[in-house]
Amino acid sequence: MSSKVQVKICGLSTAADIDAAVGAGARYFGFVFFSKSPRNVSVEDARPLALLVPEGICKVALTVNADDAFLDRLTGSVALDMLQLHGSESPERVAEVRSRYGLPVMKAVGVAGAEDLENLDRYLGVADQILIDAKPPKGAALPGGNGLAFEWRLIAGRRWPIPWMLAGGLTPANVGEAIRCTGAVQVDVSSGVESAPGIKDAAKIAEFVRATQVPNLRIA
Template sequence: MTIKAKICGIRDDDTARIAIDSGANMLGFISFPKSPRHLDIDQMAQLIANATTYTLHKGYDVKGVSVLVDPDDTLLEAIVTRARPHLIQLHGHETLERVRHIRDRFKTPLIKAISVETRADVLNAAPYESVVDHLLFDAKPPKDATLPGGVGARFDWTLMEGYPAKAPWLLAGGLTPWNVAEAVSQAKAPMVDVSSGVERAPGLKDPSLISQFLKAVKAI
């Protein structure tokens, strides 16, 4: 099985192109002011437009993902009309009803992030499958964390074993070039997502680590 990969928290064109050329399937662009990877809407729109042009030129199929945390409709409207992402990732505490509203109003494919600490957290994600295109299972952040993800925390990957997925899903949380093969083996993940695991400092992507991560994914 070919494992797909998303590189999240991209903040410049060079990093996007390195990820694309190294085999990424999705690129994540974050709009959340507390994050060191935050982009304003204009920055995100330009990066997604440039990445889309580059992938078309190269003949690749790489999706641009706007990553948002508990966005209101005003922000979503601006993201959809100005940034034009292929997908929107909801990485907050969005309820099932809220996600359904976003899907119906904005007509953009969705990824819903699920914070995992126990097997119950995994199983409780099932209702979202009917309203999103992908689920993303991430480690529940530490209680004192100011970010909902991208902090390098990981969860017990074996909690995903036997998950009766009806929607495609991504595994996230503490992945690196050196543990992604083990993570996929334990979780049986069809897709993986990485941010801090390919950085040399918070928000500062390392081209070598991106290439190493994607090479490790290809080798699985």
């Protein structure tokens, strides 16, 4: 049956960002807790931002190899609906985080070649969702948000037993093609809707969400 593609806008850091994402109709709002990222927000700044998000929209905290001390403080301070683990967390760590905090966990997996899909399979029994992202180049400071895409044909026609989301280099100009190629029903964007690193552009956010609604797309 036909259905709308669900959009996650990641790296929101201001009240204006929240307003833009709400107005565009995004269904997941991502907050980045990683000091090396230009989209990083502190726990203290994220708390009031999360309170601005309307009910029914999933508030996602992106962390990278975070320890329990940080996750304790984060989950105790910010009203969240999901944890996104975007580092080198093992399947055992994913299961541990999911059990300890009682929140759904989305595990990000970087893909550059077919061999990386085997790594993805390791998380299917422990994560609630999988984020399929472009693998960062060696030596990159950021595990995601680099504006890079991977070869979408690697996952064309692939399906997994849990929900998955497509990320990596998506923009208003290419997201429609990415959806057609992969069959993704959820997509994630960060740098692709910015005017400068970490600065969200309201017009680009609206354009991106519109571009995901591919005419005549059939979603099983």
